[in-house]
Amino acid sequence: MSRAIFKNPLTASHLWHVVDASGHRVGRLATKIADLLRGKHKPIFDKSAPLDCGDYVVVLNAHKIEFTGKKWDQKMYRKHSGYPGGLKETVAKDMLVKEPEHIIRHAVMGMIPKNDSKIYLGQRLKIYDGIFNPHQGQITNTPSSPLALNMGPYVEPELNPSQKQLDEYYAGYKLQIDNNSESFDILETKVRSHKDQLKRERRLLRKKRVGELKPLKSASIKKDN
């Protein structure tokens, strides 16, 4: 498409992004990395030239990554050798000890479009176990840009909901809460069922409104027949 843009050295040069993976969730981080590799964050993005506008990403502290829920025990990494009985399975918990880089790489490669450039984009993703960044010399050679994303360890977002937002969340449902996790669970299940009921009522109303129109049409047709 418009190739003249790539002649500009500022836009054509590949940036380097450094990401500290400690505390981040795998999928949330992988979506960001996949976008950076393809160059989707740049206004010069061109899907027919991902190798020209894509960037390099360095991921450090790969063993400090986190999963939510029960994925450490339940998530499987499978590969098949091609021979009968050649299926090998490793649980995510074991994979963290064996090869923590694979967890991130596997997630990112699944988010890159499946075509010939996938291999070359994968080569630009450098993942390391420790804090040491061996590409520091290469990074200093590139021109600095506000588009470069250098992420630190995961910081939990602060939540200060107002009274109005809380009322909206609990849908006008009120209960006396002790500060136990059990009572919170009970409240959440009750609120969920209450919200479902509200949704069902709304759906019925919508159906009724559609139903009001229908008999008119069918009645008119019957009269004609």
Add this chain to the structure above:
Amino acid sequence: MNIDKIFKLAKGFYGRSKNCKSLARERVEKGLEYNYVSRKLKKRDFRQFWIQRINAGSRIHGLTYNDFSRGLTASDVQINRKILSELAVSEPYSFKSLVDHSKNILSHLHKNTYSPKEI
């Protein structure tokens, strides 16, 4: 079609289909079919392409494409996607003023209840 015309169109084809009469005729006819289809597809592809660029440009200033275009349509700014994408690439400051304008409009919409999606 005249065979000379066919060979002229079949230049650079793979294998025998650039030299053989019957094969060249087949390939050229199929090629012209593809040509017809891709003339229609070109319009859709370019629209996609422009939207991707505008999205990347507006995300730098903290708005998604969805919110950005909503602000523009609400204030009746009629710049098309082709020009917006060109602005995003070559004139970042004028593009930023447009984003700020749509942010301003969004804050007035729906009695301050509309909040843009966080990136």
